[in-house]
Amino acid sequence: MADGKEKQRTTVSIYGQQYTIVGYxxxxxxxxxxxxxxxxxxxxKSVNPYLDTTRLAVLTAxxxxxxxxxxxxxxxxxxxxxxxxxxx
Amino acid sequence: MADGKEKQRTTVSIYGQQYTIVGYxxxxxxxxxxxxxxxxxxxxKSVNPYLDTTRLAVLTAxxxxxxxxxxxxxxxxxxxxxxxxxxx
Numbered sequence: 001m002a003d004g005k006e007k008q009r010t011t012v013s014i015y016g017q018q019y020t021i022v023g024y025x026x027x028x029x030x031x032x033x034x035x036x037x038x039x040x041x042x043x044x045k046s047v048n049p050y051l052d053t054t055r056l057a058v059l060t061a062x063x064x065x066x067x068x069x070x071x072x073x074x075x076x077x078x079x080x081x082x083x084x085x086x087x088x
Numbered sequence: 089m090a091d092g093k094e095k096q097r098t099t100v101s102i103y104g105q106q107y108t109i110v111g112y113x114x115x116x117x118x119x120x121x122x123x124x125x126x127x128x129x130x131x132x133k134s135v136n137p138y139l140d141t142t143r144l145a146v147l148t149a150x151x152x153x154x155x156x157x158x159x160x161x162x163x164x165x166x167x168x169x170x171x172x173x174x175x176x
Contacts, residue, residue, distance in 0.1 A: 014146055021150065033157060037149045057145030058102055061125045062109065064152040068159065069121060075163050082166070 014038045015053065040064065102126045103141065128152065 010027040011020045012034035021030045041060045045051060051059065098115040099108045100122035109118045129148045133139060139147065 014150070017143070017146070019143070019146065019150070025154070029154075029157075033150055033153045036153045036157075037146065040149070040153075041146075054142040054145055055105070055107070057142055057149055058105070058107065058125065058129075061128070061145060061149040061152055062102070062107070062121055064149055064156055065121045065124045065128075066113070066117075068152055068156045069117075069124075071156065071159050071163060075159065075166065078163065078166050078170070082170070 015041045015057075037064075103129045103145075125152075 005024060007022055007024060008027060009020055009022050010025075010030040011018055012031055013019075014034050014037050019034070021034075023030070037060065040063060041056055044059055044063065045056055048056070048059070093112060095110055095112060096115060097108055097110050098113075098118040099106055100119055101107075102122050102125050107122070109122075111118070125148065128151060129144055132147055132151065133144055136144070136147070
C-alpha cells in the first residue's frame with residue numbers, strides 16, 4: 001500500500017527540543033537535516049555564548065540562507081557555462 | 089584605504105528584531121539574506137500560527153537546510169555530468 005508518496009511523521013531533536021516534521025521526505029533525510037541545524041546552532045552558540053535561543057535560531061537561519069545563496073550562484077554559473085558549451 | 093576586505097557591520101530587521109551582522113559581506117548581500125529569512129519565518133508562521141518564535145526560527149532553519157541539501161545534490165549531479173563529458 002505504501003507508494004512512497006504518503007506523508008510521514010519524523011520526530012527529531014534539535015538543540016534539546018523535540019520537533020515532529022510532517023512531509024513526504026524520508027525520515028533519514030529529515031534526520032540528516034535536523035542534525036545539520038543542531039550542529040550549526042551549537043557552532044554559532046560556541047562563538048556567541050550570550051545569545052538567547054530565539055536569536056541563536058534566527059542567526060542559524062541567516063547563516064544557512066547565506067550559504068544557500070552562494071551555492072545558488074555557483075549553480076547558476078555552472079549552468080551558464082553548460083549553456084555556453086552547448087552553443088559552440 | 090578600503091580594500092574591500094574590511095569587516096562591515098550591517099544592521100537588519102528580522103521578524104521584528106534587530107540583528108547586527110559583522111562580516112566581510114557587502115551590506116546589500118546581508119540585507120538580501122535577512123529579507124529571505126524574514127519572509128520564510130512569516131510564511132511558516134502563517135501555516136503554523138501556534139508556533140512560538142524560537143520553534144519558528146528553528147523550523148525556518150530546518151526548511152532552509154532542507155533546500156540547501158537538495159540544491160547541493162543538484163550541483164553534485166551537474167558536476168558529475170560535467171566530468172563525464174570531459175571523459176569523452
